[in-house]
Amino acid sequence: MSTVLSDLKVLPRCVPLSDAVQVNPKIDRTGLADDIQVSFVPMAAVGAASGHIDVSTVRRYAEVKKGYTNFRNGDVLFAKVTPCMENGKMAVARQLKNGVGFGSTEFHVLRPREGVDAQYIYYFVSSQTFRKEASGHMTGAVGLRRVPSAFLENAAIPLPPLERQREIVAELEKQFSRLDEAVANLQRVKANLKRYKASVLKAAVEGRLVETEASIAHREGRSYETGERLLHRILGEKRSKWTGKGKYKEPEPPVVEGLNLLSEGWVYATAEQICDQIASGSTPSPEAMFSGAGEVPFLKVYNLTFDGSLDFTVKPTFVSNATHQGMLARSRSVPGDVLMNIVGPPLGKVSVVPPAFPEWNINQAIVTFRTSAGLVNQLLAHWLLAQPVLSRLEWTAKATAGQHNLQVSTCRKLPIPVPPLAEQIRIVAEVDRHLSIVREVEAEVDTNLKRAQALRQATLVKAFSAS
Secondary structure, eight states: OOHHHHOOSSOOOEEEHHHHEEESOOOOOTTOOTTOEEEEEOGGGBOBTTOOBOOOOEEEHHHHSSSSEEEETTOEEEEOBTTTTTTTBEEEOOSOGGGEEEEOTTEEEEEEOTTOOHHHHHHHHHSHHHHHHHHHTOBSSTTSOBOOHHHHHHOEEEOOOHHHHHHHHHHHHHHHHHHHHHHHHHHHHHHHHHHHHHHHHHHHHTTOSSOOHHHHHHHHTOOOOOHHHHHHHHHHHHHHTOOSSSSOOOOOOOOOTTOOOOOTTOEEEEHHHHEEEEEEOOOOOGGGEEESOOSEEEEOGGGBOSSBOBOTTSSOEEEOHHHHHTTTGGGEEOTTOEEEEOEESSOOOEEEOOTTSSOEEEOTTEEEEEEOTTSOHHHHHHHHHSHHHHHHHHHHOEEETTEEEOOHHHHHTOEEEEOOHHHHHHHHHHHHHHHHHHHHHHHHHHHHHHHHHHHHHHHHHHHHHOO
């Protein structure tokens, strides 16, 4: 830690924040004609814990003069609502069109008084220590809690002379510049890992990840069961096991026009040809669901992931066995089933049901694929995560009011590449090997990102406890 932040014998006096800033000052409307352009800054335009503000959206003053919070260049924006405040949505307003901005009513505006540096105020209120204190003073109902302006006015802030404030800001920015560079490098690693994962899955679905069974069989001078023969066997078994009402109806074959050519020994099949069951779930009334503990786990989209695993630590929900066996009987799921969300965005969350419970249940935004004998369930999960297959799903999804919805019938008709069974097993093993490495590196990157954030906060604590 630099001497600027640590070599201080006497702490500065603390004053109420209202001595350092005006809280929510009134706008000076002088010179603001209705047709003048001003910056428009909604909550989404302020970066969480970054201090970045996007002022690219411009509107006429007449459009925003009523019902929006106003501010000007040099003001500090402070998100007053949960969870935006806790996430650090704060910024110094700069480069506003004509020096004026309007935005969300969920911002407090802090205007530095004479002799007070705006960036000094920003760093102080964005520190985790201050935000934690502000959180403890929030009022209102759960989900609508806000930081009252009275808390800001009375909160104590160490206020050294302006020159000292600027020294502290300069030192913080020097240290944060190095930290930001390290974080940017870590984010690039994460982006590269994401691209690497996508390339592995793409190579797998295109038959380029492992040597094909056809190639091995040719080299060894032997025959093998092709994907076409495997599909024929799967369909024959489905036909022979039919116990439903009426005549057995053959699943529809895929429409292969426009699809990529497959590797030798592979064949396209629709998902319903190679699955014993494809069905969406349903959702009971709120009083039939229980949080934290219960008899049968009930899965929602937030429990699915983008890596094939299932995360039941997120808001675990349960239903009774009576509900599971009764009104939700058709949406039962068992270990080994492949689950995918059919409501987005984003689409593409895929999970294999683990053996933690003998049976599970799913809501209406999830579809279950129960693979037939002859198709490895993990392979189907990898296929559904692969960009070529995901792109086809996104292309066929119906979008309404920004929401993507996949029909179960679309899922059933989804064309799936079917390799020989021995090749399926090798592909799954190789994909898992690559993705295991990706997960290990991602975990290390995430750990370092958390350390960087902790170091940033420790630096702010040091600055404002010995400034």
